Amino acid sequence: MKILVPVKRVVDYNVKVRVKSDGTGVETAGVKMSMNPFDEIAVEEAVRLKEKGVATEIIAVSMGVAQCGETIRTALAMGADRGILVETDADLQPLAVAKMLKVLVDREQPTLVVMGKQAIDDDMNATGQMLAALLGWAQGTFASKVAIEGDKATVTREIDGGLETVALKLPAVVTTDLRLNEPRYASLPNIMKARKKPIETIKPADLGVDPAPRLTVIKVAEPPKRQAGKKVGSVAELVAKLKTEAKVI
Amino acid sequence: MTALVLLEHDAQGIKQPSRSAVAAAQKLGEVHALVTGTGVRAAAEAAAKLPGISKVLVADGADYAHALAEPLAALLVALAPSYDHLLAAATAVGKNVMPRAAALLDSQPISDIAGVEDADTFIRPIYAGNALATVKSSDAKKVITVRAASFDPVAPEGGSAAIADAPAAANPGTSSFVSAELSKSERPELTAARVVISGGRGMQAGENFKLLDPIADALGAAVGASRAAVDAGFVPNDYQVGQTGKIVAPDLYIAIGISGAIQHLAGMKDSKVIVAINKDEEAPIFQVADYGLVADLFTALPELQKELAG
Numbered sequence: 003m004k005i006l007v008p009v010k011r012v013v014d015y016n017v018k019v020r021v022k023s024d025g026t027g028v029e030t031a032g033v034k035m036s037m038n039p040f041d042e043i044a045v046e047e048a049v050r051l052k053e054k055g056v057a058t059e060i061i062a063v064s065m066g067v068a069q070c071g072e073t074i075r076t077a078l079a080m081g082a083d084r085g086i087l088v089e090t091d092a093d094l095q096p097l098a099v100a101k102m103l104k105v106l107v108d109r110e111q112p113t114l115v116v117m118g119k120q121a122i123d124d125d126m127n128a129t130g131q132m133l134a135a136l137l138g139w140a141q142g143t144f145a146s147k148v149a150i151e152g153d154k155a156t157v158t159r160e161i162d163g164g165l166e167t168v169a170l171k172l173p174a175v176v177t178t179d180l181r182l183n184e185p186r187y188a189s190l191p192n193i194m195k196a197r198k199k200p201i202e203t204i205k206p207a208d209l210g211v212d213p214a215p216r217l218t219v220i221k222v223a224e225p226p227k228r229q230a231g232k233k234v235g236s237v238a239e240l241v242a243k244l245k246t247e248a249k250v251i
Numbered sequence: 252m253t254a255l256v257l258l259e260h261d262a263q264g265i266k267q268p269s270r271s272a273v274a275a276a277q278k279l280g281e282v283h284a285l286v287t288g289t290g291v292r293a294a295a296e297a298a299a300k301l302p303g304i305s306k307v308l309v310a311d312g313a314d315y316a317h318a319l320a321e322p323l324a325a326l327l328v329a330l331a332p333s334y335d336h337l338l339a340a341a342t343a344v345g346k347n348v349m350p351r352a353a354a355l356l357d358s359q360p361i362s363d364i365a366g367v368e369d370a371d372t373f374i375r376p377i378y379a380g381n382a383l384a385t386v387k388s389s390d391a392k393k394v395i396t397v398r399a400a401s402f403d404p405v406a407p408e409g410g411s412a413a414i415a416d417a418p419a420a421a422n423p424g425t426s427s428f429v430s431a432e433l434s435k436s437e438r439p440e441l442t443a444a445r446v447v448i449s450g451g452r453g454m455q456a457g458e459n460f461k462l463l464d465p466i467a468d469a470l471g472a473a474v475g476a477s478r479a480a481v482d483a484g485f486v487p488n489d490y491q492v493g494q495t496g497k498i499v500a501p502d503l504y505i506a507i508g509i510s511g512a513i514q515h516l517a518g519m520k521d522s523k524v525i526v527a528i529n530k531d532e533e534a535p536i537f538q539v540a541d542y543g544l545v546a547d548l549f550t551a552l553p554e555l556q557k558e559l560a561g
């Protein structure tokens with residue numbers, strides 16, 4: 003079976019993002035970009051399924067500016083077989099991404115789409131659920147364990163009270179949580195090999211999707227800053243302050 | 252304008268995050284509520300008592316027993332023609348179901364809102380809460396999940412709404428529930444507790460989380476954790492506070508052996524009072540803590556237990 007893995011290029015999770023002074027967004031010029039951490043986990047899961055002989059081909063898809071090609075290269079170096087870059091400067095939101103992914107799924111006919119539960123830039127946590135909806139497929143979100151048997155995927159999900167296991171009819175969409183696996187680092191030979199793997203570049207119009215955003219960003223602001231408080235010298239002083247000054251206990 | 256809020260419930264009634272979602276919905280106009288599950292009469296009655304709800308719709312049936320996204324989204328879509336806004340708390344259920352319903356309605360969901368400006372315009376945190384975006388939706392139906400910590404929940408009692416059956420919707424039948432492994436705790440839920448005490452990698456072992464128990468008992472606190480503590484297997488996943496775990500805003504948050512990575516701060520920095528105990532005086536957690544104690548947690552915790560008992 004084929005697995006499709008959407009991978010998003012985002013500001014690296016170690017970067018302390020700064021809001022632009024004109025309030026139009028956050029500063030991305032000169033900032034380190036990486037693959038969304040949840041998508042690394044998705045690629046890793048797909049590669050493991052291939053190593054187990056469950057999957058035969060892994061297609062990495064990224065949508066956005068030309069540099070998203072680098073994110074696809076990272077996926078290829080981790081073990082994906084080929085890439086599709088949907089190149090656009092548009093501000094892509096989950097509905098548009100899901101619609102374009104649907105067209106690619108119709109074309110490529112994967113049995114499984116594995117993707118991140120959340121992009122750490124927009125923190126939407128929506129695209130996988132939306133793609134599953136548009137395809138009429140089952141969804142296994144926030145997965146911490148995935149097992150494929152025949153025409154069924156058994157997915158353990160991280161929910162508010164603990165864990166839940168669901169059975170999904172394949173084809174299905176799975177979104178990854180942090181504890182699903184630990185992604186590998188690409189080895190140098192694999193990085194070299196990845197350079198020769200094919201990446202197809204297309205435009206949203208080729209997929210017949212209008213990527214225009216439905217949410218207009220009116221402004222982006224800095225959240226209220228917390229002031230660092232004081233250091234206390236002892237546990238006794240701490241408890242006294244919580245009682246008499248903060249009055250929270 | 253009428254909004255429909257998908258409620259979650261348990262034996263105690265309507266869950267607090269859902270009551271916060273109702274509070275957010277009330278800023279938009281008239282509010283109806285949707286209660287789903289099997290044998291949900293008591294929950295429907297609890298929903299009818301929430302102040303400010305004019306009608307409770309009930310979908311009682313096996314299809315809804317486990318809050319699977321596929322049948323729930325289909326139900327929301329069937330109900331959508333009567334509503335301008337569909338809301339749920341940004342819980343595991345809300346995050347799973349609402350975007351699916353949104354896609355079926357050709358609407359871009361507005362996830363995890365922390366503020367309501369007007370019927371089309373909302374404030375939501377992005378980049379782990381390092382920025383707040385004000386966004387205006389151009390979609391006919393707004394599909395929204397609500398950051399519970401940002402809205403004071405409506406009271407559990409005070410209203411008297413009418414209860415009616417929701418029309419049936421077809422279950423796509425693509426998924427089924429297998430099992431659940433729920434953490435058992437006598438403590439308040441993390442997202443509802445007035446006090447939260449969380450341990451990090453500094454706790455060193457799951458065993459040591461026992462040091463937090465008497466303190467949590469004394470304070471009526473919920474126990475949480477950093478991702479590092481969860482990843483190390485000290486505590487179950489549902490303890491995780493942060494960007495990708497639970498968002499909490501208690502009156503008092505106590506961070507023990509937690510460094511204060513942005514992803515952790517994203518989940519607790521709106522707490523009223525923050526206390527940090529860490530042996531490293533340079534730990535970033537001290538930059539947001541109202542009260543910081545530089546100490547070894549293994550000496551500080553027993554002392555804290557004694558002080559609170561005394």
Ligand SMILES: Cc1cc2nc3c(=O)[nH]c(=O)nc-3n(C[C@H](O)[C@H](O)[C@H](O)COP(=O)(O)OP(=O)(O)OC[C@H]3O[C@@H](n4cnc5c(N)ncnc54)[C@H](O)[C@@H]3O)c2cc1C
Nearest residue numbers: 451452453477478479493494495496508510515530531548
């Ligand atoms: C995509 C992504 C999402 C993430 N989401 C989350 C999230 O939701 N929540 C979250 O918490 N993290 C999240 N993280 C992880 C986050 O980046 C940090 O790695 C994590 O929060 C660190 O946890 P910690 O503070 O417990 O551990 P550390 O950073 O290792 O800190 C341990 C602290 O304990 C102190 N300590 C050690 N021993 C003692 C002692 N004896 N007494 C007192 N203090 C002691 C140390 O000084 C240190 O400050 C995420 C990361 C990524 C990439």
Ligand SMILES: Nc1ncnc2c1ncn2[C@@H]1O[C@H](COP(=O)(O)O)[C@@H](O)[C@H]1O
Nearest residue numbers: 008009065117118120121126127128129
């Ligand atoms: N522009 C994009 N290109 C590729 N994949 C994406 C893109 N946007 C979102 N995704 C996928 O959808 C997941 C969830 O993103 P979001 O719904 O924005 O939080 C990500 O982890 C990716 O797997």
